[in-house]
Amino acid sequence: MSNFKGKAVIVTGAAMGLGLAAADALASKGADLTLVDFNGEALEKAKADLQSKYPESKFLTVTADVSVEENVKNYVDQTVKEFGKVDGLYNNAGIEGKQAPLIDYDIEVFKKVIDINLLGVYYGMKYVIPEMQKNGSGRIVNVASVGGIRGVLNQTAYVATKHAVAGMTKNAALEYGKDNILTNAIAPGAILTPMVAEAFNQVNPADPKAAEKEYASRNPTRRLGDPKDVGNLVAYLLSDENGYVSGQVIAIDGGESNMY
Numbered sequence: 028m029s030n031f032k033g034k035a036v037i038v039t040g041a042a043m044g045l046g047l048a049a050a051d052a053l054a055s056k057g058a059d060l061t062l063v064d065f066n067g068e069a070l071e072k073a074k075a076d077l078q079s080k081y082p083e084s085k086f087l088t089v090t091a092d093v094s095v096e097e098n099v100k101n102y103v104d105q106t107v108k109e110f111g112k113v114d115g116l117y118n119n120a121g122i123e124g125k126q127a128p129l130i131d132y133d134i135e136v137f138k139k140v141i142d143i144n145l146l147g148v149y150y151g152m153k154y155v156i157p158e159m160q161k162n163g164s165g166r167i168v169n170v171a172s173v174g175g176i177r178g179v180l181n182q183t184a185y186v187a188t189k190h191a192v193a194g195m196t197k198n199a200a201l202e203y204g205k206d207n208i209l210t211n212a213i214a215p216g217a218i219l220t221p222m223v224a225e226a227f228n229q230v231n232p233a234d235p236k237a238a239e240k241e242y243a244s245r246n247p248t249r250r251l252g253d254p255k256d257v258g259n260l261v262a263y264l265l266s267d268e269n270g271y272v273s274g275q276v277i278a279i280d281g282g283e284s285n286m287y
């Protein structure tokens with residue numbers, strides 16, 4: 028795996044879950060990181076933990092809501108001010124929304140899911156791509172989901188926005204490949220993070236662990252994914268070792284999306 032020394036990478040939703048796992052994988056390879064999250068307290072704790080684990084990397088924290096365009100412009104500006112450039116973006120912050128059948132879906136929740144999962148990812152690319160053009164190269168990984176490849180019961184807003192992430196990824200790859208900017212999306216299955224723990228809580232509030240076990244039993248590997256599995260894939264896609272993979276939506280789900 029190539030070294031990220033001297034590379035500046037932005038990670039959104041970095042305070043926990045898949046964002047934190049990717050930040051860890053990138054810092055372990057020498058990257059300097061801008062850690063972005065709207066949970067400022069958890070973000071500072073994540074930074075302190077990473078800084079003590081990887082003293083040679085630099086960490087900038089920016090508290091931001093990715094659904095607010097000025098906040099996104101600001102985290103990109105702060106990164107350029109601190110590190111002089113942006114080499115990579117892990118466009119990861121997202122929410123699940125509330126689970127409900129399509130006809131009962133709360134429209135306010137739907138709009139919030141669009142603002143964060145769809146527009147938040149769009150703004151990230153909008154402000155980072157010009158910096159990557161100046162820099163002569165760049166790597167972007169957007170976070171879709173298996174819900175960006177197929178349907179997921181009771182998650183209409185989530186599935187709609189994750190399909191949109193897959194679509195925007197393909198367009199960015201088409202439009203900016205000429206600038207040596209490679210853009211991909213990952214489509215994780217169930218990876219055990221705080222978001223997924225909350226989903227099992229919604230499925231079976233009395234016994235979320237039973238819901239988790241039942242879900243894992245349906246996977247070809249008979250287990251849920253580990254955030255580290257995702258961090259390693261993200262680090263590869265954001266590295267110079269990825270020279271020609273672009274516009275892809277890469278499932279990381281133990282093979283489950285091949286079943287029906």
Ligand code: NAD
Nearest residue numbers: 040042044045065092093120121172215217218220221222
């Ligand atoms: P998580 O809830 O554990 O962590 C998400 C992080 O993003 C949190 O730190 C949260 O504060 C932050 N965040 C949420 N909304 C934000 C906003 N508007 N602005 C800034 N920060 C914000 O979730 P996770 O499981 O780590 O999920 C990360 C991404 O991966 C999401 O886009 C999610 O849809 C996607 N995903 C996760 C799984 C999984 O199994 N965990 C599967 C498929 C896709």
